[in-house]
Amino acid sequence: MSFTEHNVNGLIYDTADGLSSAGGIRHAFTTRLGGVSPAPFDSLNFFERNGDTKENVIENYKLLGQATGLNMARAVGCRQIHSDLVRSIYAEDAGKILYDERPYDADAMLTDVPDVPLVAYSADCCTILLYDPTCRCVGAIHAGWKGTALGVALKALIAMMSAYGADPMTIHAAIGPSIGACCFETDSDVPDAIREELSESADRFIERRGGKYHVDLKQINRLWLLRGGLDPRNVEVHGDCTACRLDRYWSHRRLGARRGGQIAVIALEGGA
Helix, strand or coil, rough: CCCCEEEECCCEEEEEEEEEEEEEEEEEEEECCCCCCHHHHHHHCCCCCCCCHHHHHHHHHHHHHHHCCHHHHHCCEEECCCCCEEEECCHHHCCCCCCHCCCCCCCEEEEECCCEEEEEECCCCEEEEEEEEEEEEEEEEECHHHHHHHCHHHHHHHHHHHHHHCCCCCCCCCCCCCCCCCEEECCCCHHHHHHHHHHHHHHHHEEEECCEECCHHHHHHHHHHCCCCCCCHHHEEECECCCCCCCCCCCHHHHHHCCHHHHHHECHHHHH
Protein backbone atom coordinates (compact mmCIF):
# COMPACT_ATOMS: atom_id res chain seq x y z
CA MET A 1 0.00 0.00 0.00
CA SER A 2 1.06 3.58 -0.58
CA PHE A 3 -0.16 7.17 -0.28
CA THR A 4 -1.92 9.29 -2.88
CA GLU A 5 -1.46 13.04 -3.29
CA HIS A 6 -4.53 15.21 -3.93
CA ASN A 7 -4.45 18.78 -5.24
CA VAL A 8 -7.78 20.61 -4.93
CA ASN A 9 -7.48 24.21 -6.10
CA GLY A 10 -3.90 24.30 -4.82
CA LEU A 11 -4.66 22.71 -1.44
CA ILE A 12 -2.46 19.61 -1.25
CA TYR A 13 -3.01 16.65 1.05
CA ASP A 14 -2.30 12.92 1.05
CA THR A 15 -4.48 9.91 1.74
CA ALA A 16 -3.43 6.37 2.64
CA ASP A 17 -4.50 3.88 -0.01
CA GLY A 18 -5.31 1.13 2.49
CA LEU A 19 -7.56 3.37 4.57
CA SER A 20 -9.29 4.62 1.43
CA SER A 21 -9.88 1.13 0.06
CA ALA A 22 -11.44 -0.01 3.35
CA GLY A 23 -14.30 2.42 2.71
CA GLY A 24 -16.64 4.18 5.12
CA ILE A 25 -14.30 7.00 6.19
CA ARG A 26 -12.74 10.24 5.03
CA HIS A 27 -9.22 11.17 6.06
CA ALA A 28 -6.25 13.35 5.19
CA PHE A 29 -2.63 14.07 6.00
CA THR A 30 -2.15 17.76 5.24
CA THR A 31 0.83 19.65 3.87
CA ARG A 32 1.65 23.34 4.28
CA LEU A 33 0.23 24.18 0.83
CA GLY A 34 -3.09 25.74 -0.09
CA GLY A 35 -4.26 27.85 2.85
CA VAL A 36 -4.64 31.54 3.69
CA SER A 37 -2.03 32.04 6.43
CA PRO A 38 0.76 34.57 5.70
CA ALA A 39 4.49 34.05 6.19
CA PRO A 40 6.00 32.51 8.28
CA PHE A 41 2.88 30.32 8.56
CA ASP A 42 2.32 30.07 4.83
CA SER A 43 -0.07 28.76 4.16
CA LEU A 44 -2.24 25.78 5.24
CA ASN A 45 -1.47 26.20 8.95
CA PHE A 46 -3.47 24.59 11.77
CA PHE A 47 -1.55 25.97 14.81
CA GLU A 48 -3.16 29.11 16.20
CA ARG A 49 -0.84 29.50 19.21
CA ASN A 50 2.42 30.21 17.36
CA GLY A 51 1.45 33.69 16.16
CA ASP A 52 -1.06 33.07 13.37
CA THR A 53 -4.62 34.35 13.86
CA LYS A 54 -7.57 32.17 14.84
CA GLU A 55 -9.44 33.58 11.85
CA ASN A 56 -6.79 32.27 9.45
CA VAL A 57 -6.73 28.86 11.10
CA ILE A 58 -10.53 28.57 11.03
CA GLU A 59 -10.51 29.48 7.34
CA ASN A 60 -7.87 26.80 6.72
CA TYR A 61 -10.12 24.22 8.40
CA LYS A 62 -12.96 25.33 6.12
CA LEU A 63 -10.79 25.02 3.02
CA LEU A 64 -9.67 21.55 4.07
CA GLY A 65 -13.28 20.52 4.59
CA GLN A 66 -14.24 21.76 1.15
CA ALA A 67 -11.34 19.86 -0.43
CA THR A 68 -11.85 16.56 1.40
CA GLY A 69 -15.56 16.39 2.23
CA LEU A 70 -14.72 16.22 5.95
CA ASN A 71 -17.11 18.23 8.13
CA MET A 72 -14.42 20.27 9.87
CA ALA A 73 -17.03 22.36 11.70
CA ARG A 74 -17.52 19.22 13.85
CA ALA A 75 -13.82 18.41 14.24
CA VAL A 76 -12.25 17.71 17.65
CA GLY A 77 -8.68 18.04 18.86
CA CYS A 78 -6.89 17.43 22.15
CA ARG A 79 -4.35 19.51 24.00
CA GLN A 80 -1.36 17.35 23.12
CA ILE A 81 1.05 16.87 26.04
CA HIS A 82 3.50 14.21 24.76
CA SER A 83 1.87 11.49 26.85
CA ASP A 84 0.32 8.06 26.44
CA LEU A 85 -3.17 9.28 27.43
CA VAL A 86 -6.07 8.04 25.28
CA ARG A 87 -9.55 9.58 25.35
CA SER A 88 -12.87 8.58 23.82
CA ILE A 89 -14.66 11.36 21.96
CA TYR A 90 -18.45 11.72 22.14
CA ALA A 91 -21.08 13.56 20.12
CA GLU A 92 -21.12 16.45 22.58
CA ASP A 93 -17.41 17.08 21.90
CA ALA A 94 -18.04 17.88 18.23
CA GLY A 95 -16.71 21.26 17.11
CA LYS A 96 -14.15 21.70 19.91
CA ILE A 97 -11.17 22.32 17.69
CA LEU A 98 -9.43 25.55 18.70
CA TYR A 99 -6.85 25.01 21.43
CA ASP A 100 -8.72 26.67 24.32
CA GLU A 101 -11.91 24.76 23.47
CA ARG A 102 -10.42 21.27 23.25
CA PRO A 103 -11.98 18.95 25.81
CA TYR A 104 -9.00 16.89 27.02
CA ASP A 105 -5.28 16.74 27.65
CA ALA A 106 -4.33 13.63 25.68
CA ASP A 107 -2.34 12.39 22.70
CA ALA A 108 -4.77 9.86 21.25
CA MET A 109 -8.48 10.06 20.53
CA LEU A 110 -10.99 7.38 19.59
CA THR A 111 -14.63 7.50 18.55
CA ASP A 112 -17.45 5.47 17.04
CA VAL A 113 -19.55 8.60 16.40
CA PRO A 114 -20.01 9.32 12.68
CA ASP A 115 -19.16 12.72 11.22
CA VAL A 116 -16.83 13.77 14.05
CA PRO A 117 -13.36 14.29 12.55
CA LEU A 118 -10.52 13.51 14.96
CA VAL A 119 -7.44 15.72 14.51
CA ALA A 120 -3.81 15.03 15.47
CA TYR A 121 -1.29 17.88 15.11
CA SER A 122 2.37 17.68 14.07
CA ALA A 123 5.44 19.59 12.97
CA ASP A 124 7.86 16.61 13.04
CA CYS A 125 6.11 14.18 15.41
CA CYS A 126 4.38 11.07 14.09
CA THR A 127 0.67 11.13 13.42
CA ILE A 128 -1.18 7.82 13.20
CA LEU A 129 -4.71 7.16 11.96
CA LEU A 130 -6.64 3.99 12.88
CA TYR A 131 -9.81 2.50 11.43
CA ASP A 132 -11.70 -0.73 12.07
CA PRO A 133 -14.29 -1.13 9.31
CA THR A 134 -15.86 -4.11 11.06
CA CYS A 135 -16.91 -2.42 14.30
CA ARG A 136 -16.86 1.10 12.80
CA CYS A 137 -14.49 3.10 14.98
CA VAL A 138 -11.57 5.41 14.26
CA GLY A 139 -8.58 6.87 16.07
CA ALA A 140 -6.07 9.70 15.69
CA ILE A 141 -2.74 9.63 17.53
CA HIS A 142 0.07 12.13 18.09
CA ALA A 143 3.35 10.39 18.91
CA GLY A 144 6.44 12.47 19.56
CA TRP A 145 9.50 10.66 20.85
CA LYS A 146 8.08 10.55 24.38
CA GLY A 147 4.74 9.16 23.25
CA THR A 148 6.56 6.73 20.98
CA ALA A 149 8.70 5.49 23.86
CA LEU A 150 5.60 5.12 26.05
CA GLY A 151 3.80 3.10 23.39
CA VAL A 152 0.86 5.48 22.89
CA ALA A 153 0.04 3.69 19.61
CA LEU A 154 -0.34 0.32 21.35
CA LYS A 155 -2.33 1.87 24.20
CA ALA A 156 -4.72 3.43 21.70
CA LEU A 157 -5.20 0.02 20.06
CA ILE A 158 -5.93 -1.63 23.40
CA ALA A 159 -8.42 1.13 24.26
CA MET A 160 -10.11 0.72 20.85
CA MET A 161 -10.51 -3.00 21.47
CA SER A 162 -11.84 -2.44 24.98
CA ALA A 163 -14.23 0.41 24.18
CA TYR A 164 -15.62 -0.70 20.83
CA GLY A 165 -14.73 -4.35 20.41
CA ALA A 166 -12.25 -3.62 17.64
CA ASP A 167 -10.45 -6.60 16.11
CA PRO A 168 -6.71 -6.06 15.55
CA MET A 169 -6.78 -8.27 12.47
CA THR A 170 -9.27 -5.93 10.76
CA ILE A 171 -7.81 -2.59 11.92
CA HIS A 172 -6.09 -0.47 9.31
CA ALA A 173 -3.38 2.00 10.35
CA ALA A 174 -1.49 4.74 8.55
CA ILE A 175 1.56 6.59 9.89
CA GLY A 176 1.87 10.00 8.30
CA PRO A 177 4.81 12.21 7.33
CA SER A 178 7.18 12.93 10.22
CA ILE A 179 10.84 13.52 10.89
CA GLY A 180 12.89 10.61 9.60
CA ALA A 181 15.91 8.82 11.01
CA CYS A 182 17.97 10.85 8.56
CA CYS A 183 17.27 14.04 10.54
CA PHE A 184 16.18 12.93 14.03
CA GLU A 185 19.54 13.14 15.79
CA THR A 186 19.38 12.78 19.57
CA ASP A 187 21.37 12.21 22.71
CA SER A 188 21.18 8.89 24.55
CA ASP A 189 18.02 9.80 26.52
CA VAL A 190 15.75 9.05 23.55
CA PRO A 191 17.06 5.57 22.67
CA ASP A 192 17.33 4.74 26.37
CA ALA A 193 13.65 5.56 26.89
CA ILE A 194 12.62 3.54 23.86
CA ARG A 195 14.75 0.52 24.81
CA GLU A 196 13.32 0.57 28.31
CA GLU A 197 9.94 -0.37 26.83
CA LEU A 198 10.92 -2.34 23.72
CA SER A 199 14.36 -3.71 24.72
CA GLU A 200 16.40 -5.09 21.82
CA SER A 201 13.38 -5.09 19.46
CA ALA A 202 13.98 -1.40 18.81
CA ASP A 203 17.71 -1.68 18.13
CA ARG A 204 17.36 -2.04 14.36
CA PHE A 205 15.66 1.37 14.28
CA ILE A 206 18.34 3.14 16.35
CA GLU A 207 21.73 3.93 14.82
CA ARG A 208 24.67 5.36 16.73
CA ARG A 209 26.76 7.89 14.80
CA GLY A 210 29.66 9.09 16.94
CA GLY A 211 28.27 10.47 20.18
CA LYS A 212 24.75 10.89 18.78
CA TYR A 213 21.89 8.59 17.80
CA HIS A 214 19.52 8.58 14.83
CA VAL A 215 16.09 7.15 15.60
CA ASP A 216 13.37 6.00 13.19
CA LEU A 217 10.19 6.99 15.05
CA LYS A 218 7.88 5.87 12.25
CA GLN A 219 9.22 2.32 12.28
CA ILE A 220 9.15 2.15 16.08
CA ASN A 221 5.49 3.15 16.04
CA ARG A 222 4.88 0.51 13.39
CA LEU A 223 6.52 -2.00 15.74
CA TRP A 224 4.09 -1.00 18.50
CA LEU A 225 1.15 -1.48 16.12
CA LEU A 226 2.37 -4.95 15.13
CA ARG A 227 2.73 -5.82 18.82
CA GLY A 228 -0.94 -4.95 19.12
CA GLY A 229 -1.76 -7.68 16.64
CA LEU A 230 -2.22 -5.69 13.44
CA ASP A 231 -1.65 -7.43 10.13
CA PRO A 232 1.57 -5.97 8.66
CA ARG A 233 -0.26 -5.62 5.34
CA ASN A 234 -2.67 -3.20 7.03
CA VAL A 235 -0.01 -0.79 8.34
CA GLU A 236 1.07 1.97 5.94
CA VAL A 237 4.06 4.24 6.56
CA HIS A 238 4.53 7.52 4.71
CA GLY A 239 8.03 7.93 3.29
CA ASP A 240 8.45 11.70 3.65
CA CYS A 241 10.70 13.28 6.27
CA THR A 242 9.24 16.60 7.38
CA ALA A 243 12.69 18.03 8.17
CA CYS A 244 13.93 17.22 4.65
CA ARG A 245 10.86 18.58 2.85
CA LEU A 246 10.44 22.16 4.03
CA ASP A 247 8.84 22.90 0.67
CA ARG A 248 5.94 20.64 1.71
CA TYR A 249 5.85 20.53 5.54
CA TRP A 250 6.77 22.42 8.66
CA SER A 251 9.54 21.09 10.87
CA HIS A 252 10.03 22.24 14.44
CA ARG A 253 13.61 21.03 14.35
CA ARG A 254 14.43 23.03 11.23
CA LEU A 255 12.24 26.11 11.70
CA GLY A 256 11.82 26.52 15.46
CA ALA A 257 8.68 27.54 17.31
CA ARG A 258 7.53 30.33 14.98
CA ARG A 259 6.11 28.17 12.23
CA GLY A 260 2.89 26.47 11.22
CA GLY A 261 1.77 22.91 11.68
CA GLN A 262 0.08 20.17 9.72
CA ILE A 263 -2.58 17.69 10.80
CA ALA A 264 -3.83 14.16 10.29
CA VAL A 265 -7.61 13.83 10.39
CA ILE A 266 -10.11 10.97 10.12
CA ALA A 267 -13.89 10.62 10.45
CA LEU A 268 -16.50 7.93 9.99
CA GLU A 269 -18.90 8.73 7.19
CA GLY A 270 -22.60 9.16 7.96
CA GLY A 271 -24.34 10.78 10.90
CA ALA A 272 -25.23 14.44 11.19
